[in-house]
Amino acid sequence: MDIARLERENYEQYVGLWLNRERSDMRTANVARLGVSAAIGLAFGSPLDARWFVATCDTLDEAIYQHERHVALSRLAAENSD
Numbered sequence: 001m002d003i004a005r006l007e008r009e010n011y012e013q014y015v016g017l018w019l020n021r022e023r024s025d026m027r028t029a030n031v032a033r034l035g036v037s038a039a040i041g042l043a044f045g046s047p048l049d050a051r052w053f054v055a056t057c058d059t060l061d062e063a064i065y066q067h068e069r070h071v072a073l074s075r076l077a078a079e080n081s082d
Contacts, residue, residue, distance in 0.1 A: 048067070048070055050064075053066045
């Protein structure tokens with residue numbers, strides 16, 4: 001993205017992006033923290049909470065789908081390990 005061109009041609013979008021830069025950094029850091037927490041939980045047999053998917057997905061629909069998929073795959077893995 002050409003920031004200088006964006007500043008000249010669409011100043012409102014440029015300011016909006018600039019104001020949201022810290023929010024974006026915080027979301028990225030939080031996703032990394034949640035990933036570590038999830039990996040530790042999975043290592044000890046704990047399933048991922050739905051909140052993890054809400055925090056890491058772009059939409060609520062995607063989060064619901066990913067959580068349901070995770071639960072189904074976890075059950076399948078548990079059945080196959082017996």
